[in-house]
Amino acid sequence: MSASPKYVIVGTAGHIDHGKSSLVQALTGTHPDRLEEEKRRGITIDLGFAFLEEADVRFGFVDVPGHEKFVSNMLAGAGGIDLVLLVVAADESIKPQTREHFEICRLLAVQRGIIALTKSDLVDADTLAVAKLDVQEYVRGSFLENAPIVEVSARTGAGLAELKETLAREASAAPPKNSAGIFRLPIDRSFSIKGFGTVVTGTLLSGSIAPGQEVELLPVGTKLRVRGVQSGGKSSDRAMAGQRTAINLAGIEHTAVKRGMVLASPGRLRGTHRIDAKLELLSAAQPLKQRTSVHFHCGTFETIAEVRVHGREVLSSGEKAFVHLRLQDSCVVLPGDRFIVRQFSPVITIGGGVILDNLARRPAAKDLGRFECLKTLETFDASKTLRAMTLRALFGLTQSEIASRTGWTDDLITDTARREQVEGHVKTVSSSPFLLVGARNFAELKSKLFTALEAFHKANPLSHGISREDLRSRAARRVRPEIFRAALEEMAKEQKLLLQGETVKRAGAEVMLLPEEQRARDQIETAFAGAGLAVPPVKEVLAQLAVETKRAEKLLQLLLKEKKLLRVSADLIFHADALEEMRQKVATYKKAKSERISVPAFKELTGISRKYAIPLLEYLDRERVTRRAGDERVIL
Ligand SMILES: Nc1nc2c(ncn2[C@@H]2O[C@H](COP(=O)(O)OP(=O)(O)O)[C@@H](O)[C@H]2O)c(=O)[nH]1
Ligand SMILES: [Mg+2]
Numbered sequence: 209m210s211a212s213p214k215y216v217i218v219g220t221a222g223h224i225d226h227g228k229s230s231l232v233q234a235l236t237g238t239h240p241d242r243l244e245e246e247k248r249r250g251i252t253i254d255l256g257f258a259f260l261e262e263a264d265v266r267f268g269f270v271d272v273p274g275h276e277k278f279v280s281n282m283l284a285g286a287g288g289i290d291l292v293l294l295v296v297a298a299d300e301s302i303k304p305q306t307r308e309h310f311e312i313c314r315l316l317a318v319q320r321g322i323i324a325l326t327k328s329d330l331v332d333a334d335t336l337a338v339a340k341l342d343v344q345e346y347v348r349g350s351f352l353e354n355a356p357i358v359e360v361s362a363r364t365g366a367g368l369a370e371l372k373e374t375l376a377r378e379a380s381a382a383p384p385k386n387s388a389g390i391f392r393l394p395i396d397r398s399f400s401i402k403g404f405g406t407v408v409t410g411t412l413l414s415g416s417i418a419p420g421q422e423v424e425l426l427p428v429g430t431k432l433r434v435r436g437v438q439s440g441g442k443s444s445d446r447a448m449a450g451q452r453t454a455i456n457l458a459g460i461e462h463t464a465v466k467r468g469m470v471l472a473s474p475g476r477l478r479g480t481h482r483i484d485a486k487l488e489l490l491s492a493a494q495p496l497k498q499r500t501s502v503h504f505h506c507g508t509f510e511t512i513a514e515v516r517v518h519g520r521e522v523l524s525s526g527e528k529a530f531v532h533l534r535l536q537d538s539c540v541v542l543p544g545d546r547f548i549v550r551q552f553s554p555v556i557t558i559g560g561g562v563i564l565d566n567l568a569r570r571p572a573a574k575d576l577g578r579f580e581c582l583k584t585l586e587t588f589d590a591s592k593t594l595r596a597m598t599l600r601a602l603f604g605l606t607q608s609e610i611a612s613r614t615g616w617t618d619d620l621i622t623d624t625a626r627r628e629q630v631e632g633h634v635k636t637v638s639s640s641p642f643l644l645v646g647a648r649n650f651a652e653l654k655s656k657l658f659t660a661l662e663a664f665h666k667a668n669p670l671s672h673g674i675s676r677e678d679l680r681s682r683a684a685r686r687v688r689p690e691i692f693r694a695a696l697e698e699m700a701k702e703q704k705l706l707l708q709g710e711t712v713k714r715a716g717a718e719v720m721l722l723p724e725e726q727r728a729r730d731q732i733e734t735a736f737a738g739a740g741l742a743v744p745p746v747k748e749v750l751a752q753l754a755v756e757t758k759r760a761e762k763l764l765q766l767l768l769k770e771k772k773l774l775r776v777s778a779d780l781i782f783h784a785d786a787l788e789e790m791r792q793k794v795a796t797y798k799k800a801k802s803e804r805i806s807v808p809a810f811k812e813l814t815g816i817s818r819k820y821a822i823p824l825l826e827y828l829d830r831e832r833v834t835r836r837a838g839d840e841r842v843i844l
Contacts, residue, residue, distance in 0.1 A: 213261075215440075215450030216379040217268045217411050219289035219318075221282075221309035224251065224274035226297035227326040230362035232271045235372065236260045240271035253278055255285040255396055257409070257452055259441040263376040266440050268452035269293075270411070274305050279312075279557065283548055284396050284467060284508040286312055288411035290382045290450065291375070292321035294352065298331045298339045298359070302346055308557050311490060314350055315560025316546040320382055321355045322374055323347070329361040385449035390617055391415030391423065391473045392542075393453060394507035398465035404436070406462040408471065410508065412439075412453045414615070415473065418446040425460070426470045427479025427538040433458045468509035470540040478612040479538035484530065484565035484582055485547065487515070491526035493551070493558035498522075503555060504535060506547035506563070511537040513549070516571050519579060528561070530582045532571050541566050542615040544588060562586075567613055590616070590624045595633045598646035604691050607642040637694035645691055654695050656683045658704060661714045669720040670762040672769055673706075673713030719766060728753040729763045736773055736783040741790060741816045741824065743782055777823040790814055790824065791833060798843040806840045 220228040229252050233239040240256025241247055256271040270289060272282035292313045296306055313321065323343055328336060340357055347353055356374045360367035393410045401407050417423070421434045436456035439447035447453040455471065470477065489496055496515060504513035517523045518530040541547075541563055548560040564585040569575065577600055584596040597613060598605055605613075610621050625644055628634040635650050637643050660683035664674045674682075676696070684692045696712060699705045706713045721729060735749045750760040764781075767773040773781050793813055797805060805813070811821050825841060828834040834841040 214265045214379060214384060215268070215448055216265055216291060216382055217270060217289045217450060217452065218291045218293050218375065219270045219286055219313075220272055220293050220295055221286070221306075221313055222274055222295035223297070223300070223303035223305040223309075224276075226274060226295050226300065226303070226306070227362055228252070228274060228293075228295045229256065229271050231293070231295055231324060231326055231360065232256070232258050232269050234360075234362040234365065234368055235375075236267075236269060240269065251275060254281050257441075259452070260372075260375075261440075262372050265376055265379040266451070267375065267379065268411070268440060270452070272309075274309075276305055276308070279305070279308065279550070279555075280503070280505065280510055282309065283312065283505040283510070286316055286318075287394060287507040287546070288413050289318060290320070290385075291378055292318050292352075293375075294321055294323045294355075295326055296323060296339065296343055297327045298325050298336050299327055301339045301342045307346075310347070310350075310352070312548055312557055312560070315488060315490075315548055315557075317562070319351060320378055321352050322371070322378055323352065323355055323357045324371060325357060325359045326362060328359045328366055329364045385412075386414045387416050387449040388617070389414035389449065390476050390611075390615055391417050391421075391471070392477070392615065393417070393455070393471040394509065394540075395465060395469045395471060396467055396508045398462045398467070400462040401456075404456050406457045406460050406465065407454055408457060408462075408465055409452070409454045410471075412447055412449050412451050413507075414449045416446050416448045417453065417455065417471075422474055423455075423457075423471045424474040424477075425457075425465065426472055426477055426540040428469070430460065431474055432460055432471075468507070468511075468539070470507070470509075472540070475608060476611045477540050477542070477615065478567065479540050480567050481535045481538055482568040482570065483513075483533045483535065483541070483563055484518075484568040484578070484585075485533060485561050485563045486528060486582075486586060487523065487531040487549065487559055487561040488528045489523050489525055489559040490557070493525050495525055496523040496558070501552045502558070503550040503552065504533060504539075504547060505550070506539060506541050506545055509539045509541070511535050511539060512552075515549070518571070518582070530564075530579065531561075532568060543585060543593075543613070565613070590614075590620065591628055591631075591633075594624050594628055594644075595646070598628075598634050598644055599648060601646070602649060603686065603688050604637065604643045604645040606644075610644070635694075638690040641690075643688065643690050650691070650695065653684060653687060653691065654699055654704075657695055657699065658714075659683070661705060661712060665714050665717045670725070670759070670766060672719065672766075673708065673711040673717070675710050676712055677710075679712050721763075724754055725759065725763060728755045728760060729767065732760075732764060732767060733772055733783070736781065737785060739783075740786050741782065741814055741820055743780060743786075743820075746779065746781055776827045780820070780823055787827075791828075794828065794833060794843060803843055804837070804840045805834070805843060810841070 222228050229240050236258035238258035240258050241252050246253050252273040258269040260267040270285040272285045358371045358374055360371050392413045395408045395410045397409045419434055419436050424431055435458045437444050437447050438454040439451040500515050504511050513533040513535050516532040523529050543563050545563045551558045564582050581596045581600050584592050633647050635645050635647050637645055680692055700707045703715050705715050753760045775781050834843055
């Protein structure tokens with residue numbers, strides 16, 4: 209049983225005419241120049257592709273143009289490469305685009321590479337040795353310092369076998385891409401094939417894709433079905449991360465798909481216009497002032513961006529800083545993606561870096577947390593990232609928000625959230641829909657609610673509590689309803705407050721009456737208690753009090769809430785004791801006289817007029833003390 213093959217993308221780099229395309233052809237048998245114009249002029253304008261299988265490694269070659277006019281095409285191909293094949297012609301040695309491509313690979317954090325000293329057939333041994341020294345000197349201290357240097361000739365075939373062996377060796381050391389991640393394919397080409405329709409190609413950055421699956425075209429958001437898949441130049445049941453991949457898409461014209469768009473698992477990723485990143489400015493570049501416009505390249509995408517340097521006025525040559533990039537067009541990227549910036553005019557590469565927050569907020573002077581957050585995001589530690597993200601998300605984070613900010617799978621999201629919850633850093637306020645908040649934010653919300661509740665009780669001593677909606681609009685207006693509810697419930701559990709239906713009351717909150725209010729309250733109670741069932745009109749009672757109408761009404765409400773008084777009909781209020789006495793009388797009547805009672809008998813029993821008798825009997829019906837039966841009542 210052989211192990212599953214390893215997929216490795218090799219990108220060429222180097223000055224024009226140094227023999228990149230010829231070398232790819234010599235290695236793979238495929239000449240990567242595919243455009244009519246390329247063949248006619250003998251130069252590479254756009255990306256070319258070729259494949260090779262060697263020692264259980266499946267190589268995809270991305271051949272890039274060397275001409276300075278086509279560096280942006282080179283950049284579209286350089287994203288996603290595992291190995292760089294830096295091609296230097298022995299007869300010319302290092303030239304401007306050797307340097308520019310090398311810097312681009314360094315800024316894109318390409319980890320490994322091989323240096324091919326080509327056209328060895330054109331020079332004598334001394335010249336070859338000098339060229340080799342030049343190159344060694346040039347890459348000293350860089351990621352290519354210890355890279356193998358292979359002398360080759362595409363013309364004679366000298367050194368090709370050694371180059372293939374070296375490729376296989378370096379490939380085995382390259383870390384594999386993540387096939388278990390979400391499917392993500394930045395598109396570098398879209399065309400139409402007769403009988404098939406639209407085909408798009410790209411380097412599969414993560415995940416895998418099979419015919420029949422649904423994908424989302426971003427940033428437009430169109431859902432499409434995959435009709436067929438090719439990987440490594442052949443039809444395939446499933447393309448895996450790290451492979452050059454062609455996808456036949458149903459339901460879309462090839463002209464509607466552009467280089468720079470992304471195919472991804474549906475519903476996972478979002479386009480963005482604002483990015484926070486760490487940017488390194490090349491030492492050869494001019495210092496970068498605030499709000500400078502640059503060309504921005506990430507994956508196969510390119511646009512114009514305005515740069516804001518965080519925390520300082522200028523970014524000096526050769527330095528790194530956190531920056532905010534406002535993009536002219538929406539792009540689909542994730543933290544960890546590398547990007548390149550080129551000067552607006554004349555167009556030369558001036559720097560590059562790594563994306564930290566792909567859905568960044570607009571810069572604001574008051575935004576003090578941003579710097580700390582970016583420092584954490586820069587660690588690329590999943591737990592710390594989730595913690596930092598929730599702290600900045602005052603309204604909590606949903607599953608899809610986390611996904612679009614990380615590219616994580618659902619499993620990784622839930623595992624990380626669970627771990628962070630155990631550690632007490634985050635809190636899941638609702639599991640479906642999944643909603644996560646920072647523990648500190650949640651604690652702050654609770655204390656804000658408590659303060660608002662206390663303030664309410666202080667300002668409204670006659671009230672029994674505040675409505676949920678009122679409390680929310682005072683202290684949690686922009687908070688998601690699930691978070692607000694969870695905060696109240698947790699506070700209720702902690703016995704900080706009481707929830708009574710829609711009313712929220714601080715635990716232990718007593719209604720505090722002023723002396724004149726206490727007197728007025730007693731006066732109301734006495735008036736009703738003394739009247740028995742022959743109660744006075746409510747208005748009349750309230751009018752006799754020493755407090756103004758509004759407070760008098762609140763005191764009445766208070767007595768009703770305390771159930772000292774009871775409202776029997778719209779304008780009739782009775783004292784609880786009087787009603788209790790009436791119930792007793794009815795009960796005695798049943799025992800002593802009859803199970804049935806007529807209206808006149810009830811009037812006689814209680815000594816009241818018809819005006820009171822009817823509402824009271826209806827009250828007794830409601831209370832299930834009596835039941836109406838024709839003109840009479842059955843006593844239950
Ligand atoms: N003598 C010689 N010529 C070469 C070799 N490799 C490429 N060439 C020639 O150099 C020119 C440019 O090669 P090409 O592969 O298009 O260079 P690229 O621009 O780097 O892709 C072509 O005329 C090739 O035939 C080589 O190893 N020996
Ligand atoms: Mg070429």
